[in-house]
Amino acid sequence: VDPAQNVGYGKIILLGEHSVVYGYRAIAAPINLAIRAEVTRPAAVAGARPDAAAKSELVISGWDSDPAAHNPDGAALAERVATLIAARLGVADTPVRVEVFPELPRASGLGASAALAVSVIRALVHSFGLSLSEEEISQLAFECEQLVHGTPSGIDNTVATFGQTILFRKTDAGNEIEELDIPVPIPVVVGLTGVRSLTADTVGRVHAGWEKNPQHYEAIFSEIDGLVGTGVEALRRGDLPALGEVMNLNHGLLNALQVSSPELEALVDLARRSGALGAKLTGGGGGGAMIAIAEPGRIHSVANTLDVAGYQTYLTEIRTSPNGRV
Numbered sequence: 001v002d003p004a005q006n007v008g009y010g011k012i013i014l015l016g017e018h019s020v021v022y023g024y025r026a027i028a029a030p031i032n033l034a035i036r037a038e039v040t041r042p043a044a045v046a047g048a049r050p051d052a053a054a055k056s057e058l059v060i061s062g063w064d065s066d067p068a069a070h071n072p073d074g075a076a077l078a079e080r081v082a083t084l085i086a087a088r089l090g091v092a093d094t095p096v097r098v099e100v101f102p103e104l105p106r107a108s109g110l111g112a113s114a115a116l117a118v119s120v121i122r123a124l125v126h127s128f129g130l131s132l133s134e135e136e137i138s139q140l141a142f143e144c145e146q147l148v149h150g151t152p153s154g155i156d157n158t159v160a161t162f163g164q165t166i167l168f169r170k171t172d173a174g175n176e177i178e179e180l181d182i183p184v185p186i187p188v189v190v191g192l193t194g195v196r197s198l199t200a201d202t203v204g205r206v207h208a209g210w211e212k213n214p215q216h217y218e219a220i221f222s223e224i225d226g227l228v229g230t231g232v233e234a235l236r237r238g239d240l241p242a243l244g245e246v247m248n249l250n251h252g253l254l255n256a257l258q259v260s261s262p263e264l265e266a267l268v269d270l271a272r273r274s275g276a277l278g279a280k281l282t283g284g285g286g287g288g289a290m291i292a293i294a295e296p297g298r299i300h301s302v303a304n305t306l307d308v309a310g311y312q313t314y315l316t317e318i319r320t321s322p323n324g325r326v
């Protein structure tokens with residue numbers, strides 16, 4: 001990563017969301033949408049005397065600011081995240097202006113909250129000439145994710161920081177992270193349902209179900225873990241039909257966990273009918289985003305069908321690292 005970019009990457013979860021929170025494996029990949037941040041320190045720039053009354057300011061261009069507490073991915077929570085970061089970095093006493101430029105939609109399952117945290121950490125680290133390892137950046141972003149989601153697995157902050165396609169497993173002894181080499185880039189359409197959904201809510205829903213029926217839930221998680229294993233092999237072979245098949249099965253099991261929605265089902269169905277080899281919800285679900293893969297010659301027509309039906313779509317690729325950014 002070029003540190004000067006102050007970037008946190010967006011991500012898709014290819015296989016294994018939700019079960020990853022319970023210690024099972026998942027595959028995640030960065031996408032070619034990111035969040036960038038810039039820090040200006042007015043006093044330092046202007047050479048003026050520091051103003052004791054000056055306050056730090058967080059400006060997010062493009063996201064509608066929604067200070068309502070029920071909207072934790074909005075501006076209010078972003079401010080709490082920025083405050084936590086400044087405190088942890090020991091720079092809370094110096095007023096700064098942090099400007100955030102998101103390419104990612106928020107509350108859509110594409111890792112915007114982790115990407116925002118990473119971008120703000122990087123921007124403050126550079127502005128204050130601090131030195132943090134990539135692991136420390138990811139760990140601090142994980143703390144921010146705990147503020148936002150409660151019980152994150154750690155997969156989002158890892159991809160937001162390192163920008164690599166990974167096989168991830170959370171263990172008591174720490175995270176097992178394996179970088180995956182992708183021999184042939186795999187084209188992906190991301191489709192937005194247009195319904196915002198908070199990962200904290202769907203993670204909470206799964207947790208409530210797991211508490212009531214632990215053995216049934218663990219059986220589903222373990223089944224998903226098996227799909228992740230098959231998916232890794234398919235990715236390594238560049239076998240798109242096999243990968244598509246496990247994505248379809250994973251979506252069915254996510255539906256069993258009740259984190260799909262009518263809007264997601266409609267998108268998945270449309271993507272499959274228009275030639276996708278595999279389609280599933282990605283991230284927290286309950287709304288948010290769907291991903292579909294297709295043969296390179298087919299991917300534009302899948303995206304086009306979704307566009308014509310009125311969905312916002314993005315084209316991206318699963319590769320070892322994202323387009324030209326790393």
Ligand code: MEV
Pocket residue numbers: 013016017018019020021109111149151152153154155156199203283284
């Ligand atoms: C969110 O991108 C993925 C979830 O598995 C939550 C997490 O892993 O923290 C739903």
